[in-house]
Amino acid sequence: MPELPEVEVVRAGLAPAVTGATVAAVVVDDARALTRHAAGVADFCARLTGRRMLGAARRGKFLWFPLAPDGEGAPEAVLGHLGMSGQMLLRAAGADRERHERVRLSLDHPLHGELDLVFADQRTFGSLAVDALVPTDDGEPAGRGTLDPLLPAQARHIARDPLDPAFRDRAFVAAVSRTRSAIKRVLLDQGVVSGIGNIYADEALWSARLHPETPSDAISSRRAGRLLAEVRAVLERALAEGGTSFDAQYVNVNGQAGYFAHSLNAYGRGGRPCPRCGRPIERIAFTNRASHFCPRCQRMPEAG
């Protein structure tokens, strides 16, 4: 379940390998991995083959590799989203096929020589595309790993993430106060704040002592600011530990797992004691998924 820390680990791992590399060949094993590329497999391969990649950038859970200009055309990038189970793996040129391999880019790097970038994805919720780059709304760099104020058109609706220097805390606090939706729903809304998924939403709400179903407009500005601070803290801790791995679904570019699963306080701990007060963590259904929280530390505010 790659969320911001996991995607950032992947981005940072890929950056040295893809920056300056030329795409020598593209092999698509499964067209479902290109659902974001509406023009189809042949167009994807034709647009990408022979192009040079300029770096590895990320906003929220979206990754992209800007491409060197191709004639007079608009600036473009390879856009990727890992979905639920996507992996981007660096392998020696010609290495054996990976389980669930969907797309392989053969790269020629001026320093590292030939290597393969493999996109593998069990559940095929992730996908790649060659996408046009468009200007950011605020003129600031588009995300981590790039100084250009350009981001893929398909990621235009995605808000900045809380670790982005250009993230606007005030806009987040205002968005929280604007809606009656459950606060967890707001945290998962990638148009308000990006990079947070089910795991880190539960963890941040546990840290902030907020019930996941608290109506957002019942949360004071000060409390919303504290929640944002807890979001940042949990994301940074997870990043420092290499992300959260429950199984083989999330690994870095070398196939290694992260360690943050050992540090979780609420997510996946239903029935086990709250690390703060000892009361069993509750697990409740939440829009076709699950929320985990402490019924003592995270109480719903009194009505009225």
Add this chain to the structure above:
DNA sequence: TAACCGACCTGATGGC
């Protein structure tokens, strides 16, 4: 327009 919900997808797991 905001809020909500189901579809998409595969593999692991548990119950019978």
Add this chain to the structure above:
DNA sequence: TGCCATCAGGTCGGTT
């Protein structure tokens, strides 16, 4: 042992 149901959840489009 084998079959079936359930669960995991990010994003997007359709519905209310």
